[in-house]
Amino acid sequence: MNKYELAVVVSAKIEDEERAAVVDKCKALIERFGGTITNVDDWGKKRLAYEIQKMKEGFYYFIQFEAESSAPAEIESRIRIMDNVLRYLVVKNETK
Numbered sequence: 531m532n533k534y535e536l537a538v539v540v541s542a543k544i545e546d547e548e549r550a551a552v553v554d555k556c557k558a559l560i561e562r563f564g565g566t567i568t569n570v571d572d573w574g575k576k577r578l579a580y581e582i583q584k585m586k587e588g589f590y591y592f593i594q595f596e597a598e599s600s601a602p603a604e605i606e607s608r609i610r611i612m613d614n615v616l617r618y619l620v621v622k623n624e625t626k
Contacts, residue, residue, distance in 0.1 A: 531596040533568075533623040536560070536605065539588040541614040542575055552614050553591055555603075563604045565597030582616045594623070 540552050557567055579621035582588070602620040609618045 532563075532567075532599055533594065533596050534602055535621050535623055536593040536595065536609075537577070537617075537619045537621070538591045538593070538609070538615060539582075541583075541590065541616055542585060548588050548614065549589055552612065553593075555558040555612065556591075556593060556609060559605050559608050560593065560595045560597065560601070563597060563601040565595040565601050565605075567593060567595045569594040570580060578616075585616065588616050589611040 536556065537594075539547050540555055553570075557570070560567055562592070571592040571594075573592065575587055576590050578586055578588055602622075606618065606620055609615055
């Protein structure tokens with residue numbers, strides 16, 4: 531099992547319930563592909579470095595998880611088509 535981190539920027543124009551649903555859907559995807567979530571960091575609303583889809587702000591979430599090496603590609607391919615996700619990125623955590 532490898533350690534990964536999923537960074538997700540969610541639209542600031544949606545309601546709290548919808549935003550929570552998007553994050554829950556991301557967590558469900560991780561678990562669906564055999565991952566175990568170790569930590570979820572909610573950074574809240576932050577200003578974006580540049581405008582995305584005419585939005586200047588977004589909600590940042592960082593989800594740490596452990597999974598097999600095939601899981602990140604599957605997770606990213608599903609998140610790519612999700613509504614209200616402005617940006618996403620899965621990176622491998624290299625711990626020594």
